[in-house]
């Protein structure tokens with residue numbers, strides 16, 4: 001790969017290539033945008049361009065240097081990420097840490113980075129630091145990092161890759177060159193997902209829409225949950241507040257794992273949006289086009305207030321599971337809140 005092969009982000013890639021051509025590369029960049037849209041690929045591409053001996057300021061993608069950048073093994077390209085990210089990428093094992101691997105970037109990691117970039121580069125003209133999930137830097141880490149931004153080493157480029165830049169101090173944001181990465185085109189995500197996961201076109205398109213233009217999320221969605229979507233939605237709409245056992249069974253059937261519960265909640269959120277579209281007479285925009293009859297029935301019997309409530313409860317359940325809430329329990333709570341309220 002190279003910067004030029006990053007797909008679906010022409011504005012970001014053009015801006016970086018222009019900076020490379022004119023020798024106006026910043027000391028620090030903030031790559032901002034949703035998860036799974038190519039920010040980290042672009043960061044690797046920029047690191048290659050800055051270190052490649054074959055095609056300086058472009059990056060050939062093929063030489064030993066570029067290959068090592070891509071595999072995370074280049075001595076002048078330092079990667080920093082939270083411990084739990086290292087575990088989920090298979091770069092470390094759980095047993096490498098005492099206690100639970102941290103979800104935050106800690107001040108010790110920032111200090112280690114500072115020591116590292118204070119040293120002369122080993123092979124390349126420039127050193128690069130790539131900070132993954134930069135939004136997870138805690139306050140002490142951010143304050144320590146600010147010092148580096150105030151007095152950056154002259155031969156170093158720091159790239160912060162972040163999905164939620166409002167969690168970074170304004171003083172950090174203002175000292176970085178910002179590069180925005182938007183959601184990817186849904187058609188492109190659908191095509192890539194269909195190829196990579198061997199899905200039929202309809203399921204792949206649904207995955208792309210559910211993932212909101214994030215290839216990373218579309219790749220991670222539970223395909224079984226997607227292929228059972230008709231059964232799931234029909235069962236969901238058959239739930240009634242007075243049938244407590246039915247509610248618990250639904251939660252048990254769809255809350256077996258965090259991934260499964262998240263996929264189910266995304267599916268329900270998209271379905272709720274479909275019902276709202278039908279209510280507004282906008283049926284052509286449905287994601288679940290083959291379920292328009294059920295969407296009409298639900299639209300006819302569901303008030304705007306209740307639909308709004310569905311949205312908030314689905315969001316709350318997703319947030320709770322993201323914070324490590326037990327998936328089945330969160331689904332149960334959401335269903336009980338939703339359906340017992342509805343029957344009142």
Ligand SMILES: [Zn+2]
Nearest residue numbers: 052060063066
């Ligand atoms: Zn190269």
